[in-house]
Amino acid sequence: MHKKLFIPGPTEVREDVREAMNFPMFGHRMPETSKLMGEVGEKLQKLLYTNNFIVISTSSGTGLMEACSRNCIKDKALHVTCGSFSERWAKISKACNKDIDILEYEWGRGIPASDIEEKLKTGKYDTVFVTHNETSTGVMNPLKDTGEMMKNYPDVLLCVDAVSSMAGVEIRTDDWNIDVVLASVQKAFALPPGLAIAAVSAKAMKRSAELDDKGYYFDFHAFKKYWDKAKQPPTTGCLNLIVALNYQLDKIINEEGIENRFKRHEEMAGIVQDWTRKNFDFFADENYLSPTVTCIKNTRAISVTGLNEELAKRGAVISNGYGSLKEKTFRIAHMGDITPDEIKWLLGEIDDIIA
Ligand code: PMP
Numbered sequence: 001m002h003k004k005l006f007i008p009g010p011t012e013v014r015e016d017v018r019e020a021m022n023f024p025m026f027g028h029r030m031p032e033t034s035k036l037m038g039e040v041g042e043k044l045q046k047l048l049y050t051n052n053f054i055v056i057s058t059s060s061g062t063g064l065m066e067a068c069s070r071n072c073i074k075d076k077a078l079h080v081t082c083g084s085f086s087e088r089w090a091k092i093s094k095a096c097n098k099d100i101d102i103l104e105y106e107w108g109r110g111i112p113a114s115d116i117e118e119k120l121k122t123g124k125y126d127t128v129f130v131t132h133n134e135t136s137t138g139v140m141n142p143l144k145d146t147g148e149m150m151k152n153y154p155d156v157l158l159c160v161d162a163v164s165s166m167a168g169v170e171i172r173t174d175d176w177n178i179d180v181v182l183a184s185v186q187k188a189f190a191l192p193p194g195l196a197i198a199a200v201s202a203k204a205m206k207r208s209a210e211l212d213d214k215g216y217y218f219d220f221h222a223f224k225k226y227w228d229k230a231k232q233p234p235t236t237g238c239l240n241l242i243v244a245l246n247y248q249l250d251k252i253i254n255e256e257g258i259e260n261r262f263k264r265h266e267e268m269a270g271i272v273q274d275w276t277r278k279n280f281d282f283f284a285d286e287n288y289l290s291p292t293v294t295c296i297k298n299t300r301a302i303s304v305t306g307l308n309e310e311l312a313k314r315g316a317v318i319s320n321g322y323g324s325l326k327e328k329t330f331r332i333a334h335m336g337d338i339t340p341d342e343i344k345w346l347l348g349e350i351d352d353i354i355a
Pocket of ligand 1: 008009060061062063085131133134135136161162163164184
């Protein structure tokens with residue numbers, strides 16, 4: 001039996017999206033690709049409220065995280081961490097031999113913009129890295145505040161990991177001064193994994209042009225060169241996923257509506273939050289609860305593994321806690337194309353199992 005995915009990625013992929021990928025192949029240097037990528041680029045600009053250059057990368061999101069480290073850091077960067085994925089980004093920068101400082105918060109906490117500003121005031125940093133939505137802890141950081149604060153630091157680039165928020169939560173890239181915002185498509189876009197996208201500002205492109213240690217595959221200017229020539233990828237792209245993304249963006253923009261999609265995520269989060277208050281507790285600071293994933297403190301010491309075994313018989317799967325949070329927490333994702341009714345159904349099943 002298929003288990004419906006209530007895990008924070010990959011998320012459930014609708015049948016019509018899967019069918020959209022069933023087409024006779026064309027070549028990545030053919031006009032079909034230029035038309036396809038041109039359309040996807042425009043639609044992503046709309047979704048992200050931006051005029052910035054769109055990178056469409058055949059990689060998972062981590063590839064574009066590494067791209068940020070390599071294309072943006074000139075002398076020294078600040079990584080702000082509050083969970084597993086923000087910590088991983090700091091490790092990536094270090095692995096790229098970059099000089100970084102880490103502003104570290106306990107897992108579960110959110111990061112106020114004013115704390116980041118205190119560090120930027122030192123004038124030591126040319127790039128700051130922020131994880132919008134910490135999938136490991138269910139925290140969403142206040143990106144609007146952080147982005148608006150960045151206007152006081154015009155020489156500093158803001159790079160944002162929006163892997164588990166983009167397409168589920170509003171991100172006003174240009175208004176919020178975001179230089180790079182990146183995501184993979186297997187989360188709130190509700191597509192199969194293997195593709196990542198980013199919007200890259202002119203300021204970030206200029207910084208990238210000044211750097212000479214960027215490697216080859218993830219050089220932003222390699223993407224730009226082939227885009228300017230013919231709106232094509234620098235290497236053979238996963239065209240099936242790009243076709244699916246184009247199809248899904250039509251659904252998001254024209255059928256559901258971008259703002260309705262964000263509202264649906266809020267509604268689903270509200271349902272899970274009410275249930276959590278009644279039955280358990282939050283792992284995350286309640287001021288920063290994520291609209292796409294809730295991390296629940298296992299205050300009743302249930303067996304999360306056992307719960308998932310029972311859920312599997314009923315056709316669903318949730319996530320255990322991340323890393324050392326295993327069994328101490330569990331996570332319910334409410335992202336992608338899952339509906340409020342499906343969330344209610346899931347919670348009803350969990351109630352029945354743990355009663
Ligand atoms: N950042 C965050 C916030 C994530 O949730 C994930 C995936 N769970 C990643 C980065 C890594 O993304 P990918 O697996 O697509 O490389």
